Amino acid sequence: MGNPAIIAERYSHYLDIHQAIALGYGTVATIRRRIASGELPRVKIIRDGKRKNVFDPADLDRVLGARPEPVGPAAAEAALDAAVDEVVAKAPRLSAAQLARLGSILDGGAR
Secondary structure, three states, X not given: OXXXXXHHHHOOOOEXXXXXXXXXXXXXXXXXXXXXXXXXXXXXXXXXXXXXXXXXXXXXXXXXXXXXXXXXXXXXXXXXXXXXXXXXXXXXOOOHHHHHHHHHHXXXXXX
């Protein structure tokens, strides 16, 4: 069987189910269903004193699809700006009174 410490080191880059979920590979049910069907290979190891199933990230990508790339602050702001531009393009023209009211709301005056 081998030394558990050596085995754990060999698979240290593998992800456990909770790490896979946190990275966007799906839910517990989805991952377990893919294990049960034989589509998703797993390795059983002892990590942190507990028996765990771990998964090669390449297998997770292949079976469950590549996870979305993390969105940094600049990308998130660009996406928000694009959404605002879309809303503005579809919005009706506002009167001066409506613009003033909206301005006061955005400045915190709607409390």
